[in-house]
Amino acid sequence: MATKTELSPTARESKNAQDVQVDETLIPRKVPSLCSARYGIALVLHFCNFTTIAQNVIMNITMVAMVNSTSPQSQLNDSSEGLPVDSFGGLSKAPKSLPAKAPVYDWSPQIQGIIFGAVGYGGILTMAPSGYLAGRVGTKRVVGISLFATSFLTLCIPPAADFGIVLLIVTRIVQGLSQSSILGGQFAIWEKWGPPQERSRLCSIALSGMLLGCFTAILIGGFISETLGWPFVFYIFGGVGCVCCLLWFVVIYDDPVSYPWISTSEKEYIISSLKQQNGLLSALPFIVAWVIGMVGGYLADFLLTKKFRLITVRKIATILGSLPSSALIVSLPYLNSGYITATALLTLSCGLSTLCQSGIYINVLDIAPRYSSFLMGASRGFSSIAPVIVPTVSGFLLSQDPEFGWRNVFFLLFAVNLLGLLFYLIFGEADVQEWAKERKLTRL
Template structure:
């Protein structure tokens, strides 16, 4: 493990690097709301198909009564919001298209961000995603194929934005503050999920479903203005940073590479077990997290027999815990490091263990407490909350083992996570289609087994020192 910098800390929460973390928090908030917005809006977009059948008879009666009592202006808004005849199979293709788009750009965008600079790469991804969000209602009117294309390109843009962040932190985050800064930035995704689930339905009801896309697309455009104005790739080039903070950041990173390499040592990476430990951690983590994000409303509705409106509110609660645990976990990890209470690898393995073991225990317990409403809700809240403790474990471990390739490796890591999400979603749908009760039990048991595999693998091979192939060699300078 590299020696800790002896330079005294500069300005803390008033410093520029924490301002950058807040802007990244806002950026992640924006991207996740743009990604999840269709999941909320599609309920109204295919409303005519949703209202068919005896199961929804009471809902239909209530809807008719509500329409009769609405003002004329509200009727005009509702009339302008189109309704589409999209089958469940078509909806599934639309939902999955953004994940395929993200996979397509995770690795190449991470590599290019390390060479060309993350500011423009990340900002461009955020801008494209925001503009496509604004264009989504018009695309829906023009045809479902265009919606699928829009979502795929939007996924490619967000893939660029997600991975470029770690290139910036490799140059901005002092080693003793990495967990804290990345957790502040990363918690924006959990907070965004909570907000869109809470207000998306209200926006659709009050203004019409297109305004979900208009509002969050516009927020993204505002975020782009902040991004291109405040964010810089390197603290050395930032016009507003104080001399004291600049010196602190630079001196704390003196033992790490400061210049990008033009070639990536692929063979060395493939043979590096510490990297594979990170990849397996991502695979395990995303397996269960994707199930919770995708199927949580379904589970609450089918197992707890909660109506749709309450199900949406309950589905948003776990993301409060997730956002809180991300920030608190980062604070605790940096506290343990700054006080020399634990070594860097001990901290990474501790939080990886908590983030994989605790949600597994909660998931295994769920089938046995299904009869208890309150206990089930508590466990469902704890699963994503405790899972996000991994943010201070293997999720930022690439900054320790290969900081100069952090963005490229983060792209690969998230690729493993997205593959796990696709497999776990498909497997979950198959298992619960066979038998609901035993299917959910098998889903949670399988998720716990996958988490335990990832935990054992990371515990065995995980490291926190810079690998030889990732160190700068003085003789390579031309």
């Protein structure tokens, strides 16, 4: 007599089929991306980045119309309604692109430089804390409040300029705080919304809004300034930001669990695909970059006091910011240690790269101070292509070679940085170029 029950072949096949069916239910199944909640989140972030960068760039476009370059006297802040007056007391010919009712100001190039840089002064303070704060209290609150703040301050720039240069600079600094909070805090949302196999394309959709915002602001900012007056550039883009802010608070939720319009299948797919990550580790590279960037600025000025040539200081800072950070990235695939070492190297690489702020980043002020605002705006717009291209290229390389994909990504990054560094070391200069010098007209 058999001591245990033997299963017939049919019963065994039936049992194996049930086991396979149970196991398959544990595997997350990809749901369609079209009209999905996660891609809707990426699209809203696209418009958010569009608005943020557009509000950042429009000052570069409107400054030409805001400054009265025909006035013989340069004052700290003095506005004049209507047409400017020449040195003989008569009405001088105003540029055709400047509407008669738009106020103009006698700001020196130094004051203009402070106005342009005020956004950056505020930006370096909130990039790291915003990422950490978004991980603690939620991206919806951090980015939403920051978006409302920068949009409201954009609306306030024309009256602030009329009130005084000090208020305008303070407004720009606070605006920089808000804009950096948007850029630094938005990535925390993909911790709970972005499946690892889709994060590249989701981030590409969101970050591409920066490129479109820069393009749109440059394209229509001048037209608005010419036809309606430069204040309307700030009113229009500030108003668009307020509308986008309302859309943000209605559509955005910090996680798919609390999202009211998500399907059950998509919710299960996202949740089963994710692992919880540490928000502090995500924010750590930004705080290290902030510290090293500040130290690098003081070090560059110290070298200048020791009679180093200006171009030598710029190239030293660029080398220290590009070469070690790229080398650390390349070394990552060859490390057999744990995630702590990898995180430390990534953090150090991110921090060292900010040394370039004292090098190539501000070199435009040395070679063309008259056109520094335009050149900085153009280079910043061109650099916005990187957040769009990098995730796409990385995703392609990873899909082609899952085992060594990241190594190929890191080598490509190293090659691009090395080529850029070599080009700058060969052709970089720190003297004012001939085409950027002021030419005084002489009368015969």
